[in-house]
Amino acid sequence: MDYVAEFExxxxxxxxxxxxxxxxxxxxxxxxxxxxxxxxxxxxAEILAANEQDMVKGKANGLxxxxxxxxxxxxxxxADMAEGLRQIAALPDPVGEGLGSWLHPKGMRISKIRxxxxxxxxxxxxxxxxxxxAAGLCLKSGNAVLxxxxxxxxxxxxAITKVxxxxxxxxxxxxxxxxxxxxxxxxxxxxxxxxNKYLDVLIxxxxxxxxxxxxxxxxxxxxxxxxxxxxxxxxxxxxxAKARQIVLNAKCxxxxxxxxxxxxxxHEKVAEEFLPPMLDALHQAGVExxxxxxxxxxxxxxxxATEEDWAxxxxxxxxxxxxxxxxxxxxxHIARYGTGHSEAIITESYGRARxxxxxxxxxxxxxxxxxxxxxxxxxxxxxxxxxxxQKLHARGPMGLAELTSIKYVVTGDGQIRx
Amino acid sequence: MDYVAEFExxxxxxxxxxxxxxxxxxxxxxxxxxxxxxxxxxxxAEILAANEQDMVKGKANGLxxxxxxxxxxxxxxxADMAEGLRQIAALPDPVGEGLGSWLHPKGMRISKIRxxxxxxxxxxxxxxxxxxxAAGLCLKSGNAVLxxxxxxxxxxxxAITKVxxxxxxxxxxxxxxxxxxxxxxxxxxxxxxxxNKYLDVLIxxxxxxxxxxxxxxxxxxxxxxxxxxxxxxxxxxxxxAKARQIVLNAKCxxxxxxxxxxxxxxHEKVAEEFLPPMLDALHQAGVExxxxxxxxxxxxxxxxATEEDWAxxxxxxxxxxxxxxxxxxxxxHIARYGTGHSEAIITESYGRARxxxxxxxxxxxxxxxxxxxxxxxxxxxxxxxxxxxQKLHARGPMGLAELTSIKYVVTGDGQIRx
Numbered sequence: 061m062d063y064v065a066e067f068e069x070x071x072x073x074x075x076x077x078x079x080x081x082x083x084x085x086x087x088x089x090x091x092x093x094x095x096x097x098x099x100x101x102x103x104x105a106e107i108l109a110a111n112e113q114d115m116v117k118g119k120a121n122g123l124x125x126x127x128x129x130x131x132x133x134x135x136x137x138x139a140d141m142a143e144g145l146r147q148i149a150a151l152p153d154p155v156g157e158g159l160g161s162w163l164h165p166k167g168m169r170i171s172k173i174r175x176x177x178x179x180x181x182x183x184x185x186x187x188x189x190x191x192x193x194a195a196g197l198c199l200k201s202g203n204a205v206l207x208x209x210x211x212x213x214x215x216x217x218x219a220i221t222k223v224x225x226x227x228x229x230x231x232x233x234x235x236x237x238x239x240x241x242x243x244x245x246x247x248x249x250x251x252x253x254x255x256n257k258y259l260d261v262l263i264x265x266x267x268x269x270x271x272x273x274x275x276x277x278x279x280x281x282x283x284x285x286x287x288x289x290x291x292x293x294x295x296x297x298x299x300x301a302k303a304r305q306i307v308l309n310a311k312c313x314x315x316x317x318x319x320x321x322x323x324x325x326x327h328e329k330v331a332e333e334f335l336p337p338m339l340d341a342l343h344q345a346g347v348e349x350x351x352x353x354x355x356x357x358x359x360x361x362x363x364x365a366t367e368e369d370w371a372x373x374x375x376x377x378x379x380x381x382x383x384x385x386x387x388x389x390x391x392x393h394i395a396r397y398g399t400g401h402s403e404a405i406i407t408e409s410y411g412r413a414r415x416x417x418x419x420x421x422x423x424x425x426x427x428x429x430x431x432x433x434x435x436x437x438x439x440x441x442x443x444x445x446x447x448x449x450q451k452l453h454a455r456g457p458m459g460l461a462e463l464t465s466i467k468y469v470v471t472g473d474g475q476i477r478x
Numbered sequence: 479m480d481y482v483a484e485f486e487x488x489x490x491x492x493x494x495x496x497x498x499x500x501x502x503x504x505x506x507x508x509x510x511x512x513x514x515x516x517x518x519x520x521x522x523a524e525i526l527a528a529n530e531q532d533m534v535k536g537k538a539n540g541l542x543x544x545x546x547x548x549x550x551x552x553x554x555x556x557a558d559m560a561e562g563l564r565q566i567a568a569l570p571d572p573v574g575e576g577l578g579s580w581l582h583p584k585g586m587r588i589s590k591i592r593x594x595x596x597x598x599x600x601x602x603x604x605x606x607x608x609x610x611x612a613a614g615l616c617l618k619s620g621n622a623v624l625x626x627x628x629x630x631x632x633x634x635x636x637a638i639t640k641v642x643x644x645x646x647x648x649x650x651x652x653x654x655x656x657x658x659x660x661x662x663x664x665x666x667x668x669x670x671x672x673x674n675k676y677l678d679v680l681i682x683x684x685x686x687x688x689x690x691x692x693x694x695x696x697x698x699x700x701x702x703x704x705x706x707x708x709x710x711x712x713x714x715x716x717x718x719a720k721a722r723q724i725v726l727n728a729k730c731x732x733x734x735x736x737x738x739x740x741x742x743x744x745h746e747k748v749a750e751e752f753l754p755p756m757l758d759a760l761h762q763a764g765v766e767x768x769x770x771x772x773x774x775x776x777x778x779x780x781x782x783a784t785e786e787d788w789a790x791x792x793x794x795x796x797x798x799x800x801x802x803x804x805x806x807x808x809x810x811h812i813a814r815y816g817t818g819h820s821e822a823i824i825t826e827s828y829g830r831a832r833x834x835x836x837x838x839x840x841x842x843x844x845x846x847x848x849x850x851x852x853x854x855x856x857x858x859x860x861x862x863x864x865x866x867x868q869k870l871h872a873r874g875p876m877g878l879a880e881l882t883s884i885k886y887v888v889t890g891d892g893q894i895r896x
Contacts, residue, residue: 452871
């Protein structure tokens with residue numbers, strides 16, 4: 061089947077499935093999610109064999125070690141995927157939630173009700189676990205999902221989708237509720253980007269390049285996820301012991317994720333006391349340091365930070381450091397270089413805690429807390445489909461509620477206007 | 479100034495103004511809105527003179543009567559615009575509203591807080607009152623606004639923007655909070671569509687052509703507004719007296735607006751009793767009728783409805799009519815041809831009222847109520863910037879809350895992850 065025919069067929073089927081999913085009950089959806097989890101475990105041999113084909117091809121094509129690691133499935137990783145589905149089944153169903161109702165002066169009741177978005181397109185890269193996560197979250201929130209994973213993971217994605225769809229339809233969900241675009245041709249992605257006829261929203265999950273392509277070319281509404289150039293600002297009134305713990309945690313606990321700190325900003329009044337031992341500890345932890353002139357004067361092992369460093373999301377054990385005159389310079393630096401993801405201040409000053417919280421424009425603003433907490437699980441949403449860095453529709457960790465829209469139902473007895 | 483330089487200059491200024499607007503208090507914003515209302519009245523001679531230039535040019539260019547009417551300003555219309563600003567001043571401020579807060583198991587508090595979107599771009603057509611409405615709503619919700627009106631109304635828009643910005647800055651709002659793109663060249667719109675560097679969201683207000691252009695070409699997130707191919711379905715258990723009132727109201731009270739009915743669907747069991755007098759009444763009210771074969775058999779003055787009629791938003795005294803077998807056919811027809819705006823069922827059947835409410839996928843679903851109520855004022859939002867027909871971010875009438883985003887503020891005392 062060519063990619064145009066594939067998209068038309070699957071788009072149409074998804075649209076029909078979305079209509080049925082919207083009125084599928086919580087119990088049916090949860091039963092399907094549980095059945096999907098069981099099927100993943102029961103049929104893991106198929107999935108592992110398919111993944112092995114991807115791995116062989118990936119090695120032959122010279123994929124790097126970190127990409128191969130993301131691609132790799134193991135019985136443990138499949139068990140995690142199944143456990144993820146069970147957790148989604150255990151979450152409250154967002155669909156049908158009443159978000160307020162009121163009486164119009166003429167007597168009819170206006171009710172605002174949470175409904176599914178419809179058909180969600182997910183465009184992602186190497187990690188096959190996204191196939192399971194995304195399918196689970198989209199189904200629980202009453203949507204149909206059209207998946208398009210990276211070509212490196214195509215065999216695993218095909219196997220996983222087969223297992224999931226068979227389990228879901230056997231459990232009573234409509235055919236077409238979960239579908240994978242099988243064409244690995246890039247033109248298949250182009251069709252999704254312009255597929256307003258079938259898709260209600262697109263969520264790209266992956267690196268900056270993928271997200272940029274989607275944002276710049278899609279006519280379907282997009283939820284932008286991911287890029288996090290996050291800062292920790294150590295204020296003149298910081299508790300320096302807390303600051304040290306938080307900086308180490310924000311930079312080193314998991315440097316490859318979007319909520320890790322990339323640049324440390326330090327007030328000049330505490331720089332001399334705080335920075336040398338702090339930078340030494342980071343150096344001991346394997347962090348490569350790049351600093352402003354003033355930081356470099358305080359610590360030898362610090363390379364020169366360039367303009368580019370301030371703007372870089374390293375996603376690695378590399379950190380930029382800058383000494384600032386005051387909180388205003390810190391806020392200005394963050395406004396200029398930050399990506400609106402997660403920003404922290406360490407201070408015991410009530411006034412500056414308030415000021416930073418009010419003036420920083422980011423999805424999550426932290427006072428005396430590590431930036432590492434920006435995450436659907438940590439925020440109590442139970443799961444997440446990504447972290448939105450745009451302001452429209454969703455901002456910050458996106459749970460099930462962010463995969464829904466609303467509808468107004470107005471009930472009366474003959475009211476007319478005028 | 480060329481259009482690139484203009485956009486760069488105004489974009490940058492808007493971005494700076496947005497930062498200040500986000501932390502401007504309610505009282506300051508309300509004082510500015512009141513001052514803007516007063517200035518419109520005091521300086522109406524300037525505005526009317528500028529509008530006169532547009533009118534002269536429009537007549538010379540052969541603009542149609544309805545376009546000229548939309549372009550025209552009068553002392554009464556300026557008074558309405560001023561009154562609109564006063565009403566916006568009287569609405570509650572959405573910014574800063576707490577949308578819930580909870581404790582993380584480690585003890586820090588996570589608070590979800592309503593914040594402005596940032597810089598809102600409004601692209602609109604002939605009516606100069608949009609300049610005032612949009613500016614008022616965007617400012618009250620703590621945003622900066624970049625306006626781009628139609629070239630036909632450029633003199634009035636320039637005069638209005640001058641009056642508003644002077645009043646706003648005198649009242650203490652930051653320079654750049656309200657700006658108008660003065661270049662009437664279409665390429666200036668292209669810059670806005672791709673202006674992600676400065677704009678957080680674009681809202682097009684105008685005809686289907688404008689909205690399509692914006693949706694298809696923008697990389698800035700768009701809120702799609704407007705198109706309403708709305709239906710009224712008269713069920714077999716309808717109270718036919720109510721049905722008659724509602725149909726007349728939905729079609730005739732103001733046919734040129736998006737929430738007016740375009741197609742009437744009637745259950746075959748009541749068609750013979752209901753349709754002939756109903757269609758006669760519509761005919762008497764000046765409505766041109768286009769029907770399916772079965773409707774035409776019941777009423778002489780009905781032309782043939784083509785496939786195109788079912789899909790058309792007439793925005794005029796024209797109506798399509800179709801007799802359906804049952805509620806499922808009605809729901810299917812609406813799913814196929816509707817635009818997800820406003821859909822009504824007239825029925826005394828509890829079960830079918832529930833079914834229609836649940837299965838129709840539209841911003842507003844009505845039971846025994848005219849579709850004409852889909853409107854920010856009628857829904858109690860006090861004002862509206864448009865009616866969203868997309869599912870992302872906002873759906874249905876958009877009030878002040880729909881011009882905001884959220885931010886999470888997390889306050890703790892040294893919490894780290896892991």
